[in-house]
Amino acid sequence: DVKVTQSSRYLVKRTGEKVFLECVQDMDHENMFWYRQDPGLGLRLIYFSYDVKMKEKGDIPEGYSVSREKKERFSLILESASTNQTSMYLCASSLRLGQFFGPGTRLTVL
Amino acid sequence: GESVGLHLPTLSVQEGDNSIINCAYSNSASDYFIWYKQESGKGPQFIIDIRSNMDKRQGQRVTVLLNKTVKHLSLQIAATQPGDSAVYFCAEKTQAGTALIFGKGTTLSVSS
Numbered sequence: 001d002v003k004v005t006q007s008s009r010y011l012v013k014r015t016g017e018k019v020f021l022e023c024v025q026d027m028d029h030e031n032m033f034w035y036r037q038d039p040g041l042g043l044r045l046i047y048f049s050y051d052v053k054m055k056e057k058g059d060i061p062e063g064y065s066v067s068r069e070k071k072e073r074f075s076l077i078l079e080s081a082s083t084n085q086t087s088m089y090l091c092a093s094s095l096r097l098g099q100f101f102g103p104g105t106r107l108t109v110l
Numbered sequence: 111g112e113s114v115g116l117h118l119p120t121l122s123v124q125e126g127d128n129s130i131i132n133c134a135y136s137n138s139a140s141d142y143f144i145w146y147k148q149e150s151g152k153g154p155q156f157i158i159d160i161r162s163n164m165d166k167r168q169g170q171r172v173t174v175l176l177n178k179t180v181k182h183l184s185l186q187i188a189a190t191q192p193g194d195s196a197v198y199f200c201a202e203k204t205q206a207g208t209a210l211i212f213g214k215g216t217t218l219s220v221s222s
């Protein structure tokens with residue numbers, strides 16, 4: 001079975017802090033994705049990566065950056081966290097078609 | 111524009127009933143569709159998928175129907191159980207695209 005893990009289930013940070021969310025997959029998938037999920041808005045794509053060191057902006061990349069130094073790991077970075085970035089963050093990976101999701105990180109920015 | 115939506119935000123059924131969750135999509139170039147189930151506090155879980163060259167696909171207690179003429183996708187759950195209570199998302203993908211486009215979700219509540 002595909003396993004996608006995220007470094008934290010719950011995270012509380014202060015406004016202005018730099019935040020790192022880590023995602024690791026164990027199936028040698030080429031594609032990895034970061035979403036945020038908010039009530040009434042569904043899943044919105046922040047960034048994705050189709051190969052090591054490659055990245056593409058999704059629908060809402062503002063305020064975020066990503067890093068993919070190794071195939072199995074995709075990091076989401078909030079350079080200066082703000083309260084409107086309080087959300088559930090979901091990582092996913094895929095080979096070609098269906099995406100497999102991690103358990104999510106619920107981030108609260110105070 | 112490209113969007114995937116669901117007809118109803120909530121659906122309540124009795125245990126043992128059959129459930130039908132609907133989804134409309136607008137991009138006729140989409141050729142792959144997935145249904146996900148998301149339980150409270152967890153990430154979305156893959157349920158079943160279907161390619162555009164098929165009209166129907168069956169899994170264990172679930173069936174996905176695709177009507178390309180009206181751009182409609184549905185998920186049927188047979189003999190719904192309390193453990194089926196969750197939010198269900200449809201998602202679509204075009205052949206050229208890498209990312210999925212998600213609908214907003216239908217919350218299924220099953221009462222016993």
